[in-house]
Amino acid sequence: MSRRVFIRVLLGSAASAVLVLAAGGSSLAQSDGVEGALNGSSQVSTSPDADADVSNSPEVLEASQTPAARAIEEAISSGIAVEQVSDVARVTTKLADGTLEGRYDGFPIAELQDMTSVARSGKKSAGQVVAKARVDKEFMPIYRKAAKLDGFAGGAIRGTMAESWIGFKGSVPEEIATTARAAGITVRPGRGWSLQEMQDYSSKVHDAARRVTPGAVTTFVDEEAMAIDIAVPEDSRTAAERAVAETVGYGLAASSEGPRVTWNAVPERQARPQDSAARGGGHLNACTVGFVLAAQTSGAKRLGTAGHCTVSRNSDTYRNHPVDGGSTAVNQMWSHQGSYGDIGYTSHGAFNGIATFYAAKDVKRSIRWVADEVADMPVGKTLCVYGRTSGSLPLHPVCTEVRARRADVDGMGEMVVMTEAITEQGDSGGPWYWSESAYGIHYGVDVRNGDAVSAFTPVMNYSQFGFRVLTR
Amino acid sequence: MSRRVAGVAACLTVVAALAGACSSESQAEVRALTVPKAGSWVDMASDVRLSRDAGTGCIVDQLGRTVVFDEGTTVTGGVDDWVITLPDGTQFRDGERYTERGLQVSDLKDLNRTIAPETALEKLPEGCGPMPWFRVYAPDWPTR
Incomplete structure (x- = not known):
């Protein structure tokens, strides 16, 4: 494992955007412009796990x-x-x-x-968990509405309404302020930058760093801290710092490295031939199917998975879980590893693709809704994943929370990174979901700031290539 | 009987090392092609059975694809009793299966996706047969 440095660029005011701070456990070192950037946001918390200790709140x-x-x-x-x-x-x-x-x-x-x-x-x-699910139901409609308005500056869903927040660059539009306050959601006016502006800066930082470190640069916007987080190879730090400074006028600094561990493989159980329906969460030879796709125009069905699982264009075998059994030969038809993440698809072979998926081993669900915009995945949103390997491990964690959206991971864009790594080899391509909703296609593990985090490609990115997740 | 590991820090060193060693001597060698480690891993599973290619001396899989290991991988023993030791200490012998993370790579671009960029190769290593190869990772970073 190469060392990667994790750098955080805080956004100052538009006029004086210079701030360097060291991550990796050190405290934030602020310089001019920070107060301006966070003006009016006195409730800012820099902890992504702000709901970690709410066990005694009235809601809980x-x-x-x-x-x-x-x-x-x-x-x-x-x-x-x-x-x-x-x-x-x-x-x-x-x-x-x-x-x-x-x-x-x-x-x-x-x-x-x-x-x-x-x-x-x-x-x-x-x-x-129940308290957060209740928060989700109230928070999401307001958040989605806010995300469509000018000046929207991010937000996060936490364990209680008061800890969940929605921010705006300047003042909060009245329609949002009224509904958010009525629901008990914290509003943060005067964030200084809109989320779109932060994304634009993040893209510039990413592009500048990639010019000197092609391939392994991960960037995303930390909405909580109003910062751009960037991970670059340690040896490239100086060059990246210079390139970013020349492009967007920032300096960078930081360093960290994580510990190491070994993984063991878990053999897959053989399925019995019974069924002839293909579902999301089914198994491929080395990967997992995410969701069944349908072409937006012809309706032709495909089995969505990770792009790196289909890049070789080999034949493959789709297998149902043991509860259904059955397998069919499929072809790796298409893959994309680039601006829209890491997605691909196979044919459905002799099976008929249907709008269900395995949410766990032998546990089937319908797909009734698909996350079709970034606003459907706010920071803090709990999502679960199924993969053929981690899904076979007893008591293995299957759910975690969104850390950042629209992340660039080693040259693949529009990715979502989570707060921890809960996936294993063979999980690639598997479905990220909540309840009966489809969110993403599993990519793999990215190492950031000494931690490893799971990452996925939003399923909405298939729409760039004429496909959508099949729903009931 | 010679024992060799093609551990590398730069492409040209690798190429030179392999090219120079891949003559008639290779008949008596056991060699593991290694490249620098990665910055992120795909969660794709492997199922490769390791053996020694009699022609090149390199470790290959059941499809004859050269298996590419992380640098730090070592080879001990001889042509009949070799042992591959991955950086995390896991050992493999002739005919044993590797089932952790890995994927097929078909060209230099594919291979470089699996390598930290500061050590990305400018040219494919030579001496272990043509692509496609099979890149295996030996994750030594915590994922939980």
């Missing part, structure tokens, strides 16, 4: 008493699936295709399964 305490939280706790303590908890089982219907239908305590069964996965990891209590 109340949520922990709900039927949903109690069902999740019972599932975890009994070591069973949440849909097997008696009260949940009573309202759950298994359809002919094996997917589950029903709602419990206001949540679809699929979302209840995801919340249980998050709580089972031990990082959040059932009450915290």
